[in-house]
Amino acid sequence: MMTDRLSRTGLLRMVAGAAVQIRQHHTSLSELDSATGDGDHGTAMLRCVDRIEKAMASGPTNCIKTCFDRIGWAVFDADGGASSSLLGTFFLGMRDGISESVSSLDCQQLSVAFESGLKALRRQTAAQLGDKTMMDALIPAVEAFAVAARESKDIETGLERAARAATIGAEATENLTARHGRARFLGEKTRGHEDPGAASTALLFQGFYDGLRESKGEAGNARP
Numbered sequence: 001m002m003t004d005r006l007s008r009t010g011l012l013r014m015v016a017g018a019a020v021q022i023r024q025h026h027t028s029l030s031e032l033d034s035a036t037g038d039g040d041h042g043t044a045m046l047r048c049v050d051r052i053e054k055a056m057a058s059g060p061t062n063c064i065k066t067c068f069d070r071i072g073w074a075v076f077d078a079d080g081g082a083s084s085s086l087l088g089t090f091f092l093g094m095r096d097g098i099s100e101s102v103s104s105l106d107c108q109q110l111s112v113a114f115e116s117g118l119k120a121l122r123r124q125t126a127a128q129l130g131d132k133t134m135m136d137a138l139i140p141a142v143e144a145f146a147v148a149a150r151e152s153k154d155i156e157t158g159l160e161r162a163a164r165a166a167t168i169g170a171e172a173t174e175n176l177t178a179r180h181g182r183a184r185f186l187g188e189k190t191r192g193h194e195d196p197g198a199a200s201t202a203l204l205f206q207g208f209y210d211g212l213r214e215s216k217g218e219a220g221n222a223r224p
Contacts, residue, residue: 003154003155003156003212004106004107004154004155005104005105005106005155006064006104006105006106006110006155007062007064007103007104008061008062008064008067008103010155010211010212011056011064011067012056013211013212013214014159014207014208014211014212015049015052015053015056015071015211016053016207016211017206017207017208017209017210017211017212017214018049018052018203018204018207018208018211019049019050019052019053019207020207020210020211021203021204021206021207021210022042022045022046022048022049022200022203022204022207023046023049025042025199025203026042026043026045026046027042028042028199029041029042029045029196029199029200029203030042030043030196032193032194032195032196032199033196035193036193036195036196037196040081041083041196041197041200042196042200044078044079044081044083044084045083045200047078047079047084048074048075048078048083048084048087050078051074051075051077051078052071052074052075054074055070055071055073055074056070056071058070062103063100063101063102063103064098064102064103064104064105065095065098065099065100065101065102068091068092068094068095068098068113069092069095071091072088072089072090072091072092072093072094072095073088073092075087075088075091076088076092083197083200085124086121086124086125086134086197089117089120089121089124090117090118090120090121090138091117092117092120093116093117093118093119093120093121094113094114094116094117095113096116096120097112097113097114097115097116097117098112098113098116105155106155107148107149107152107153107154107155107158108149110145110149110155110158111145111146111148111149111158114141114142114145114146114162115142115146117142118138118139118142121135121138129169130176131176132173132176132177132195132198133195133197133198134195134197134198134200134201135198136169136170136172136173136176136195136198137166137167137169137170137173137197137198137199137201137202137205138166138169138198138201139169140165140166140168140169141162141163141165141166141169141201141202141205142162143165144158144161144162144164144165144166145158145159145161145162147161148161148162155212156209156212156213159205159208159209159212160209160213162205162208162209163202163205163206163208163209166198166201166202166204166205166206167202167205167206169198169202170194170195170198170199170201170202171194173194173195173198173199174193174194176195
């Protein structure tokens with residue numbers, strides 16, 4: 001059965017799937033961060049998903065715009081440094097791309113929301129593809145989902161493509177030199193290490209896809 005529309009129930013499943021991925025891989029995320037940063041990215045992402053789940057559980061609402069508003073502010077309040085600031089901006093940007101009082105989104109509407117989130121993030125950071133940041137995973141994910149929407153695919157297919165694109169983008173950062181953020185000061189020393197922000201972004205999209213797929217009784221597919 002295709003996932004033609006995303007309701008609050010579906011969003012809850014996506015959030016749950018993302019939380020599973022982060023909890024399974026938070027140690028490796030911090031290990032990646034220890035090579036180029038403070039070594040706390042996994043811990044910061046754990047706080048983010050914890051806050052997201054609590055926000056989604058606080059006060060029932062079927063309004064998708066309200067859901068993303070709660071998610072965005074929950075991430076901002078997670079005290080995760082740059083990670084929570086950037087992710088919070090992305091989710092609040094998604095909120096701004098959703099019409100008032102909408103109780104569900106189709107694939108095209110969700111694509112517009114993803115693109116709105118990316119647009120908001122681009123106003124906050126100058127990082128581009130190839131700079132070895134979360135953008136190396138996020139931009140391909142949003143673009144892959146947009147293509148699926150234009151091809152009239154269902155949401156689950158779009159998220160599957162987005163997760164694959166994000167994973168490929170994140171893995172490619174291993175061969176890049178950081179050109180943005182504090183890691184840029186390490187220069188060539190950043191080569192040989194996958195960017196933790198890109199890695200966690202890929203995990204989130206994998207979790208989004210897993211959450212919808214597993215709701216149909218299918219087995220999970222944690223990122224190796």
